[in-house]
Amino acid sequence: xxxxxxxxxxxxxxxxxxxxxxxxxxxxxxxxxxxxxxxxxxxxxxxxxxxxxxxxxxxxxxxxxxxxxxxxxxxxxxxxxxxxxxxxxxxxxxxxxxxxxxxxxxxxxxxxxxxxxxxxxxxxxxxxxxxxxxxxxxxxxxxxxxxxxxxxxxxxxxxxxxxxxxxxxxxxxxxxxxxxxxxxxxxxxxxxxxxxxxxxxxxxxxxxxxxxxxxxxxxxxxxxxxxxxxxxxxxxxxxxxxxxxxxxxxxxxxxxxxxxxxxxxxxxxxxxxxxxxxxxxxxxxxxxxxxxxxxxxxxxxxxxxxxxxx
Amino acid sequence: xxxxxxxxxxxxxxxxxxxxxxxxxxxxxxxxxxxxxxxxxxxxxxxxxxxxxxxxxxxxxxxxxxxxxxxxxxxxxxxxxxxxxxxxxxxxxxxxxxxxxxxxxxxxxxxxxxxxxxxxxxxxxxxxxxxxxxxxxxxx
Ligand SMILES: [Zn+2]
Numbered sequence: 513x514x515x516x517x518x519x520x521x522x523x524x525x526x527x528x529x530x531x532x533x534x535x536x537x538x539x540x541x542x543x544x545x546x547x548x549x550x551x552x553x554x555x556x557x558x559x560x561x562x563x564x565x566x567x568x569x570x571x572x573x574x575x576x577x578x579x580x581x582x583x584x585x586x587x588x589x590x591x592x593x594x595x596x597x598x599x600x601x602x603x604x605x606x607x608x609x610x611x612x613x614x615x616x617x618x619x620x621x622x623x624x625x626x627x628x629x630x631x632x633x634x635x636x637x638x639x640x641x642x643x644x645x646x647x648x649x650x651x652x653x654x655x656x657x658x659x660x661x662x663x664x665x666x667x668x669x670x671x672x673x674x675x676x677x678x679x680x681x682x683x684x685x686x687x688x689x690x691x692x693x694x695x696x697x698x699x700x701x702x703x704x705x706x707x708x709x710x711x712x713x714x715x716x717x718x719x720x721x722x723x724x725x726x727x728x729x730x731x732x733x734x735x736x737x738x739x740x741x742x743x744x745x746x747x748x749x750x751x752x753x754x755x756x757x758x759x760x761x762x763x764x765x766x767x768x769x770x771x772x773x774x775x776x777x778x779x780x781x782x783x784x785x786x787x788x789x790x791x792x793x794x795x796x797x798x799x800x801x802x803x804x805x806x807x808x809x810x811x812x813x814x815x816x817x818x819x820x821x822x
Numbered sequence: 823x824x825x826x827x828x829x830x831x832x833x834x835x836x837x838x839x840x841x842x843x844x845x846x847x848x849x850x851x852x853x854x855x856x857x858x859x860x861x862x863x864x865x866x867x868x869x870x871x872x873x874x875x876x877x878x879x880x881x882x883x884x885x886x887x888x889x890x891x892x893x894x895x896x897x898x899x900x901x902x903x904x905x906x907x908x909x910x911x912x913x914x915x916x917x918x919x920x921x922x923x924x925x926x927x928x929x930x931x932x933x934x935x936x937x938x939x940x941x942x943x944x945x946x947x948x949x950x951x952x953x954x955x956x957x958x959x960x961x962x
Contacts, residue, residue: 586855621955640928644958729824 518627519810522645522685529813530652530688536651537802537809539819544577547808549761550817551580557610558584558637559602561617567646567779570800571614574807578817583610603629611815615639633814640675647777648681649810650803654795655686655734657802658773662689666731670697671738671758671783673704678777679738680708687717694719695728699754702744725758729768735760737776737783737796760784765791771797775799824830832857833884834899835876840864842893849888849921851962852878887915889962891949892921916943922951926958 533550557577572582607630616637623636638644695706745751857880867873890912898910922941941951
């Protein structure tokens with residue numbers, strides 16, 4: 513059982529809990545059949561006040577593969593909120609018949625609010641631009657799977673580092689592990705915000721900022737790509753001038769280590785050329801699978817489920 | 823020059839940063855008192871240049887959280903029978919409920935009208951607080 517009853521922010525998990533969660537996910541990956549009935553008789557309610565098919569499918573699949581059942585909605589217009597029910601009341605009622613609530617909502621702080629009123633644990637599946645802890649857990653499990661652990665890794669994050677919540681969260685979470693080094697690759701306009709760098713400074717974590725992906729790709733063990741959106745630039749010329757620097761191509765991949773992995777939160781637009789997909793180092797489509805496994809581990813932990821007997 | 827008599831019974835809130843006196847007056851609800859209340863603004867001060875000062879001619883329970891939120895550098899003196907009985911130096915409260923509201927328009931507390939939101943002190947120097955739900959920073 514985890515110390516925290518609910519998972520609202522990545523920081524709700526202690527380092528030990530994080531390690532235990534990843535270890536459980538590893539065991540599930542090795543032998544999924546063994547876990548096929550651990551949540552039998554349990555119900556997960558997924559309340560999606562804004563649509564996110566990818567995230568909802570991942571949670572539903574995770575619960576079904578543990579032998580549990582799911583209910584919920586993916587379109588708020590069909591739910592009782594349309595009749596004006598408050599979040600607090602929805603939490604109170606759903607908490608009566610579900611064993612676990614997964615919530616996604618466009619307003620920041622909603623999952624926390626639900627956790628205050630629900631009689632069961634709550635998982636935040638995204639509250640506006642605020643937190644999305646299971647995305648971060650997915651990224652961590654992916655890195656762990658390919659790299660064995662986090663110690664000694666050089667992690668490059670590339671693209672829009674200024675507005676990317678996923679990237680801030682992954683960076684500060686990875687920084688909790690020993691001996692991780694960062695390279696922040698972005699146009700100056702989209703550089704990593706001060707609050708993230710201050711957190712790294714406070715922990716004594718080493719990082720370097722650069723505008724050249726080509727110049728540093730050879731040092732990386734992990735390359736985390738993100739979208740560079742047109743609307744973030746002042747002018748079209750600026751966008752066209754800069755965007756290609758932050759697009760991953762086979763030419764750039766040729767400069768990378770043979771065991772570097774390329775990650776991306778998806779959906780991808782044009783920041784990774786499709787020709788890179790065939791490269792075995794491109795693991796972004798496999799991340800989806802790790803997302804399901806880490807959610808299986810999380811559901812088990814929050815429900816306090818025991819490891820099944822062999 | 824207005825004559826502010828020496829206080830026999832009551833409270834003096836001194837060393838208020840100039841301009842904050844009226845804010846404190848309102849937030850403490852002093853306008854609702856029937857007793858004598860004196861608000862002095864822009865009083866000369868050797869230490870502060872200009873300061874505000876409030877005298878309340880009755881002993882009441884001050885909301886120290888409110889004071890600590892607006893101006894933690896004030897000095898509060900309780901006076902009984904013409905004698906200063908207690909001086910208090912404030913510090914901003916670690917958490918406050920019911921005084922602040924979240925200014926983030928994307929915060930759920932503004933959609934659901936939640937009144938008991940807790941705010942945690944994140945920077946005592948600038949009196950900055952964070953909303954417990956969305957983490958957005960705010961101050962009074
Ligand atoms: Zn808020």
